[in-house]
Amino acid sequence: MKIVSIYISFLQMNRAFQIMGILIKHSFGELFAHTRFGKRRRKVHKIVHTTPERIRMTIEDLGPTFVKFGQILADRPDMVSEKFRIELKKLQSRAVPFDSEYAIALIEKELNAPLEQVFSEFDRLPLAAASIGQVYQGRLLSGDEVVVKIQRPFVENKIKLDIYLLKYLSKRFAKQYPELAAMNITGLIDEFSATILKELDYTIEASNINRFRIMFKDNPSVHIPVVHTQHCTKKLLVMEKIHGIPPDDLGALQAAGLDLSQIARNGADALLTMILKHGFFHADPHPGNIFVMEGNVIGFIDFGMVGALTPRDLDFLADFAIGFVSRNSDTISHALVTLCGKKFFEHREELKFEIHQMMMQYTGIPIETINFAGAIQNCVDIIVKYKLQIPSGIFMLIKALATLEKFATSLDPSLALAPVIVPYAKEVVKGKYSPRRIASEIYDTLNNYVSFIRDFPNDVSEILYKLKEGKIKHDVILDDNTLFIKTIRMVSRRIAYVIMLIGLFIGSIVLIVFDRDNGYGHFILIATSILILLQMLKWLFSIR
Known part of the structure; x- marks a missing residue:
């Protein structure tokens, strides 16, 4: 055990020195850029790297863990200023394919069998390379065409080392700068580590795919790939290969005789069904993860990143949509405060006024032309000013809605998200005020009151007895940071x-x-x- 601990400590130190080297390199570059020689060089060579650009370049050099963390920060206005978020959104996971022979050896190890015993055909050239896995295509002995995703060697250990260092740095940072506690950096890194560790387990992604298949089993306009679970492991995923056209290739879609307006409608309906009906959605629906199939059917792939919404999140989205369409700033501000878990908020009137001022910007503008996801983002920006804690799932939701809105309007500029979302929102509101839910809430409330009345005499007697015996004690705990x-x-x-x-x-x-x-x-x-x-x-x- 001691040898293992020493080896892990050595790996941690080695990775820490790598990170320090990258940080020092870019720090000197930033310092030099602000010197007289650096400014002169910029004038001569016209090479200008702003501070946000250098931070993005640093994150890309640090590797996939930091890139993914930067991509999450790009969607967090409560953590990062706008100029840094714009730059962080440019982060790309530039993954170089690793040796195919080695990859095939890893696939055979996970299958516990040679390729010939599982596949009738297998393309040894990688179809795609990502930061965590590498993708191949082939055909099973059953005749099913599949894609095979194998995890990169040692990537789990590298990511765990990075997460350990991120957590260590975040705790030191929180102690050194307690005034930044409202940002909850440690909590964000905990959430990030949970998310990325789930992405490392392909059995979780397989489970997500099967869950979506059940959700859309009766919907012919959406196709979720079949997972061949008998061949899947923690590091290997084998699923149906989807043939289709990317939704951003408008020329190919039109050449195939597909209906762009119907594609946009089907995509919007699919994602809104995920969000408002099931509270479980594809959190990264960009054009690379969506294919348009025959009959205007929408096919989704890559289910490693998913979002789950609580009933409170769903209520917020429904109330916000209805308040937005009716241009009711009171409904919107109430939804935002409730979302943040504040029953008594002292700045409620100021918040309501700012929301009203924001909605006044849309006066005279048809609701169909207003950016719905952008309006939610504007409201979140207002909330951040009051240092209220917003559930992390909401940021993932905003990103998904923004991607959906961009995807839908590029296909059909006349399609607006706000009117489409209202019918789904009304169903959520109906469910919130349904007789069954109201009765359940009344029952829970009465049950709490009965328990309180039943236990109150005993609790008072116990307090008085301890007071009489002089046994009432009060513990005062003082943290090092107080x-x-x-x-x-x-x-x-x-x-x-x-x-x-x-x-x-x-x-x-x-x-x-x-x-x-x-x-x-x-x-x-x-x-x-x-x-x-x-x-x-x-x-x-x-x-x-």
Whole structure:
């Protein structure tokens, strides 16, 4: 066990030095850019790297873990300013394919069989390469055409090392800058680590795909690939290959005789069904993860990143959509405050006013032309100003809605997301106020009151008995970061400094009394006298 611990510590230190080297390289580049020579070089060579650009370049050099974390930060206005978010959105996971022979050896290891025993055909050239896995295509002995995703070697260990270092740095950062506690950086990294570790387990992705297949089993306009679970492992995923056209290739779609307007409608309906009917959605529906099949059918792939919404999140989206369409700022502000879990919010009126001012920007503009996801983002930006905590799932939801809106309007500019979402929102609201749900809530409330009334006499008797016996105790826990502890430490240092200064002053006088020519005593006397004088002046000027 000790050898394993030493080896893990060595890997952590090695990775830490790699990260330090990358940070130092880019830090010197940033410092040089602001010197006289750097500014002159920029004028001559016209090479300009802004600070946000250098941060993006640094993150790309740090590797896939940091790239994915940067991509998440790009969708968090409560964490990162707008100019940095714009740059972080450019982050790309530039993955170089690793050796195919090695990849095939890993596939055979996961299958526990040679390729010939599972596949009748197998293309040894990779179809795609990503930061976590590499994709191949082939045909099973059953005749089914499939894609095969194999995890990169040692990628799990690398990501776990990076997560360990991120958590360590975030905790140190939170201790050093307690005023940034509202940003909850440690909580964000915990959420990120949980997300990326799930992506490392392909059995979870296979489970997600099967869940979506059940959701859309009766919907002919959506196709979810079949997963061949008998061949899947934690590091290997084998699923049906989808043949279709990317939704951003308008020329190919028109050449195939497909209906662009119907494609846009089917895509919007599919994602809104995921979000508002099931509360479980594809969190990365960009054109690379969507294919348009025959009959305007929408096919989805890559289910590693999914979002799950709580009932409160669903209620927020429904209330926001209805308030947005009716241009009711009261409904929108109430939905936002409820989303943040605030029953009593002292700045409610100011928030309502800002939401009203935002909605006034859309006066006279048809609802069909307004960017719905952009409106939600504007409201989130307002909420962030009040330092309210927004559930992380909402940021993932905004990203999915923004991608959907861009995808739909590129196919059919006349299609607006807001009117399409309202019927789904009304169903959520109906469910919220359905007799069954109201009855359930009333029952829970009454049950809580009955429990309170039943337990109250016993609780009071216990408190009075302990008070009578003198057994009531109150524990005061002081964290190292509390203001009280910091104040005590500061006062202790000042007292120690004063005691040491006075001791040196008195000691120097004693030395001079016994030996008038003692140069050391005279030096200490002069030095301490100056320090005491300076300290007295500091105290005098600090008195208000």
